[in-house]
Amino acid sequence: MSTHRSHSARRRHRRGGSSAPASGRRRTGALWAGLAALTVLGASGFAVVGWADDGEKRAGSRGSSPAPVRPTDRLPSAPSPSGPSAGPSGPVAAGSPAPPAASPSAPVIPPTGPGTFVVAPGGSAQTGRGKALRYRVEVEKGLALSAPDIAEQVEGILADRRGWTADGRSAFRRVSGGGADFVVRVATPGTVDKICGQFGLDTGGEVNCNVADNVMVNLRRWLLATPVYAKDVTAYRALIINHEVGHFLGHGHVDCPAPGRPAPAMMQQIKGMRGCVPNVWPYDEKGRLVTGPALP
Template sequence: MTANRSNSSRSRRRRSGPAHAPTRLRKGPLWGGLAALVLLGVIGFAAVGWTSTSTSPGQGEAAARSGSTAPAAEPTGRAASSPAPTGPSVSPSVSRSEKPSATPAKPVIPATGPGTFTTASGSSTKVGKGTALRYRVDVEQGLDLSATDVARQVEEILAHRRGWTADGHSAFQRVSGGTSDFVIRVATPGTVDKICGQYGLDTGGEVNCRVDQNVMVNLERWLLATPVYAKDVTAYRALIINHEVGHFLGHGHVTCPGPGQPAPAMMQQIKGMRGCVPNVWPYDEQGRLITGPAVP
């Protein structure tokens, strides 16, 4: 029920009785005038009493039924002697419009895009030992996504101490021109399906893939992660890059090594954790590869 209950004080004031003095008091101008003043004072006191006793309880009942609370901007600590307002303290339309603002809007993800890409400019320093694998970072055109920002995140992931450089022989360097060994592309689900499908992989508009020199990142996964990582999308982005670049390095799928163990980066965690706990890095803090039984 909305807080839209009307105030009854006005109607009660209209029913309070005649505004003129009774006939038996009309014995003279002086007595009639004094009697009228006394009676008007009594009626005025009654009107104030109805306002103070009927309006406040009515609002309290409406608030209790609706379960609503006053907005932050609503004044508090009103003086006891001040008359209560004659209308609802919060408009129902305002209270409804304020509730959705507490929840961030879900990003709009296009089903498909033009299939053309913008390459992040500049380059990075080499990370890791050995001959560096040169890579580009591309973002499909038309997306509200900065190629520069994506490139920065990818650089941080590949340079992490628990990333693939922990194997002691892998190295990476981002470039924006010239020859490259592989390219990391963030694209709409439709474009990922198209490129991965050219190599016989069915990504179903949902998952990422690595085909030939292309590490294809589904925009939906980049922005929303999965239910397991919904509260840490940044961590899931590391899992995407580590998993697909791991395929480029020659690593195949593995499964959970045992209940309570960290999930390997090469495990298809999007299909279920199988008792493992979330983990996005190929190596642990001691430099040991986190792996499990190979998936046929």
């Protein structure tokens, strides 16, 4: 657009010819000089506005010499998404323009709640051999979580062939009424602290615990995982359940067996991997227990 306007100005100047009076020529020359200056300013202004609206790639495609951009005009670069959790819309097709940078908001974590719970309805068939341990799944009231959805996730974790049923003697069945051997509860950090603190454990608003028949899951860990598992929160949820149910079954903490080895599920991975690689299951694909040196 700026190129077209510049050419039009030059054509009108040539039509003036040499027959115009000197004063007219001076006025005409000043007029066209002013218009030319406005044209240049308009062109450079358009280039900068176009870059700011559409990104650096579009600005560069306007010509071989794009208008220089001051440091205050530079837009921050969006981080490149990676892995299967790059975004809800899936991967961008090859050759498609990049989507605008987004800043996903972190989930809201209420510091505490009422301390009362909603029970996930229904139940499950028994998984594993032996006498089944009955368990309920509960979610603290007021949380924007689906109790049935969480119950389904817990069922899948406890039924996995790499879970505790691989020991050949542990079995589980989810119930929603009657007696239960243990209860999996997802709760706010304050409620977890309160229930765990009644048994002398300090969870500090950050971690999970198993006390008596309570498997207490801290909402912060359920939603955010830890830095090691930040890109695979679903996997970390399996680690929470396997670790705390493991305590209920009588398993204590263990250490990393050796650098480069899978981290045991009963290792306190939230405190650091100590050279081990991430792993959330008590047993491996071949049915072997993943463990390490016992810790006091």
